[in-house]
Amino acid sequence: MEQTSAFHLHVRLDNIAVVTIDVPDEKMNTLKASFGPEVHNIIKQVRDNTALQGLIFISGKPDNFIAGADINMIANCQTAQEAQNLAHQGQQIMAEIAALPIPVVAAIHGACLGGGLELALACHSRICTDDEKTKLGLPEVQLGLLPGSGGTQRLPRLIGVSHALDMILTGKQLRPRQALKLGLVDEVVPQSILLAAAIELVAKGRQTSRTLPVRERILAGPLGRSLLFSMVEKKTEQKTRGNYPATQRIIDVIKVGLGQGSFSGYESEAKAFGELAMTPQSAALRGLFFASTELKKEHGADAKPRPINAVGVLGGGLMGGGIAFVTANKGKLPVRIKDINNDGINHALKYSWDLLDKKVRRRQMKAAERQREMARISGGTDYHGFHNRDIVVEAVFEDLALKQKMVAEIEQNAAPHTIFASNTSSLPIADIAANAARPEQVIGLHYFSPVDKMPLVEVIPHAGTSAETISTTVALAKKQGKTPIVVGDSAGFYVNRILAPYVNEAMRCLVEGEPVDKIDNALVAFGFPVGPIQLLDEVGIDVGTKISPILQQAYGDRFAAPQSIAAILNDDRKGRKNGRGFYLYPGKGSRSKKQVDPAIYKLLGVSPKGQLAEKEIAQRCVMMMLNEAARCLDEGVVRSARDGDIGAVFGIGFPPFLGGPFRYMDSLVAGEVVAQLQRLASQYGERFAPCDRLLQMVEEQRNFWG
Ligand code: NAD
Missing domain, CATH: 3.40.50.720 (NAD(P)-binding Rossmann-like Domain)
Incomplete structure (x- = not known):
């Protein structure tokens, strides 16, 4: 038996080689570039041993196969070329696995994600457990990246282009049965017989490639493909509003692979990986990933938690x-x-x-x-x-x-x-x-x-x-x-405190005559999942409007909501829950979509002229939130810019590609934030006056993340 640091090769008596993946001192297996030589060495040993009948990759961890590539490795790249080289190295290893002349099986239990699934895709067949911990996916898009070790090329060929696009563009994780249905795995078995079943699969010999369902075969043809790609591009653009460059690159790279062949596909994948790794969007998304990983490890205080049993x-x-x-x-x-x-x-x-x-x-x-x-x-x-x-x-x-x-x-x-x-x-x-x-x-x-x-x-x-x-x-x-x-024990805590001035500003735009859907659209285009007025409808207008008066009492008039909003509540409008809010909600199960209720304008005594540019509306709302977030950090309501970013993204849906209010302010630079606030203050009122913390940061030329 050959002992390596993370990959252990063992040749059984029946001449089947088993590689156990077990990254030392880590709960999760993640792939690092430093493993390259040892995997290369193992593959060489396997290739040189002509007596071998097959190879199985299995995990030594109790609940994960490989959770993905080590993100630090990508974050440490200084140039697009460096990141592109990383992708090339990954592609090279996967190609060596795929080229082995004996049957190679991935025996999967637990998370098989990102680079882990790419390794499994390079194997000739895959078998997974029926356990609820077993999940398969390529979540790179959630970090502003694409799969860089051949995933964009192998997945479409295995499960068909439409399913592959769906998986790679959303980063969704499939459960065992779904994976089986799509042909991503060949068998699903109980964990107790995983290795035995993998050995049986090896014994069956190398599988001939699976025939795709008719629909996928039609979509793989030039005409079907071109229709599919234009449909997917349109849908993706509608969803991402151009804020997430990774999605278009994913589509392009898959297109190249299918249209011009694998060689061009792999080249294009590595190049796109390198370039995406350098985008501010990917840096922001990786920042959120690191922040939430850190938070998962922290106790929140300097004391050991008591056991919780009930x-x-x-x-x-x-x-x-x-x-x-x-x-x-x-x-x-x-x-x-x-x-x-x-x-x-x-x-x-x-x-x-x-x-x-x-x-x-x-x-x-x-x-x-x-x-x-x-x-x-x-x-x-x-x-x-x-x-x-x-x-x-x-x-x-x-x-x-x-x-x-x-x-x-x-x-x-x-x-x-x-x-x-x-x-x-x-x-x-x-x-x-x-x-x-x-x-x-x-x-x-x-x-x-x-x-x-x-x-x-x-x-x-x-x-x-x-x-x-x-x-x-x-x-x-x-x-x-x-x-x-x-967070600190003060009115609104953190999330509601930064949310209220943002929603109030949207209300001000409304009472000034901006249409409801235009305001919501402005903030969706900025990157929020729903607009502020729709959000109020979802939360409940009765519940949402209770917050501002409390904050106004605690912190003053910058939290005052426009008075005429009371007319909406007096008209028994609670939002989605009673079917009547700023929008009207037709009955459940109905195909007709929610629509702005024009009666709103009458209740508010305005005609929706819509004189502001959408960008101006978004800036007004977002700047109110940013200014308040800076105050919260200054007052110790949040302990760090990191916590403030996580709170806004996970609690409100602040655009993840901007990384949160503090990272966003850093990207604008404090001077620009202050300049924008001062411009808005002179045009719309004192509520926009930049807070002391921001002014001080300009003076000291500091930023929030250091
Ligand atoms: P709810 O009206 O849906 O539920 C309150 C429940 O408490 C009812 O079932 C009621 O019978 C029960 N109750 C009342 N007196 C009780 C008592 N003496 N002993 C045991 N049960 C009693 O309210 P909700 O929306 O679930 O809100 C509950 C709390 O959560 C509130 O403090 C609210 O501010 C807070 N909160 C609500 C939201 C929201 O979006 N609704 C979000 C965050 C926090």
């Missing part, structure tokens, strides 16, 4: 239902819900049931598993079962006296060590803890709706919260699959 939830409404779901489903923790009535409990149980049921219907989960998941959640109208809860998350009505009562009841009915975490969106945590017997165990834990989808939570200690409470709450959030940022 969780309580107070209130089974919209938020409580979602919190119970992520705790049980992602965290695999038992959850006990308490509500004042059975309707609340039923609502929460149904919330989880519906989400799990959807998975069963999509064949992503077996019915028996749904039962096991549901068995983790129980509820009642008293505190039965709360005696052993390590942490209780409170999501009752937004009312200070009620929340204080909840603290007292938990102190009486739960364990002495139980943490009380409030999901309040606007009440100071210090006030909620004011009468607590154990204020050090009270903290804020602010989720975003819908809880099962939104990745961010804000963890909000008040002055008396203990370090252990902070780290245990951060640990719970991570178990629930969330990215937590620790």
